Amino acid sequence: MDESFSDAETHPSRTQALDVEMLRTALRDRRLGNPLMYFPAIGSTNSYAADLAREGAAEGTLVTTDDQQAGRGRIGRSWRSLPGQQLALSLVLRPTFPPHFLVMASALAVAETIERVTGLATGIKWPNDVQVDGRKVCGILIETSTDFAILGIGLNVNGSLADDAELATRATTLAEALGRSLSREALAVELLQRLDDLYTLLLTRGEEGRRGLRDAWRQRLVTLGRRVSLLQGEQRVTGIAEDVDADGVLLLRRDDGVLQPVTWGDVES
Ligand code: BTN
16 A cells, blocks of 8 residues: 555554655765665664774765664663654764764754754754753764764654653654654755755864854753753762853853863753
């Protein structure tokens, strides 16, 4: 039976495989997204992309799947996937600029894409969680090595997380926020094109390009000015998230008055 996209929309429990050919066509002239490797199911797209990078895969190689079965998150966490409903994308990159600008560029590209495609307002929780209505819709995992970086993006597009009560308090899908399903392909194309533009800017526009990108990312940070609790492993520190520096380092005014630069960890408001 030929299931059209509108049929999948009318019957949200049904899912369709990602239209990979549409993505390939839309991205054929881009630096990012070529070649595109699709797997119906895989453990972690980041792990697979890292293996490819070690074997010399070209910059821009994209690994994606409909069913990521062992997705990995930041700080050693796992990443839950809804088969056939979300986007799981990993790119092989070989950046010539400091990798923390990738953190900013990727979060900014996701936030702008969601706003353009859905009209939903977004915010970025430092450093790169993208939120809608204060709940996470996208997680980003950047893993660096001496000669490559893997940029992994998990975007909750369709379906619902309501069956996991704890997760649903802090995460949602775009479809839940919007009240209807969306084309994953339209989102993926817009996202990869925007990312490609920002990546090119970082490669070609030097200091000025980085500053502009950092400012645009900073503008969207919902963390700034808030009282937060920073979790680093077993350690918890509370204070006010005062600002970020030129490299995106969070400046936390601790309750004891000390201004602590923070390069990693999880912040909760
Ligand atoms: C986080 O918020 O903790 C980051 C989650 C990153 C998930 C993505 S999904 C695609 C890529 N493959 C992985 O195993 N992880 C990233």
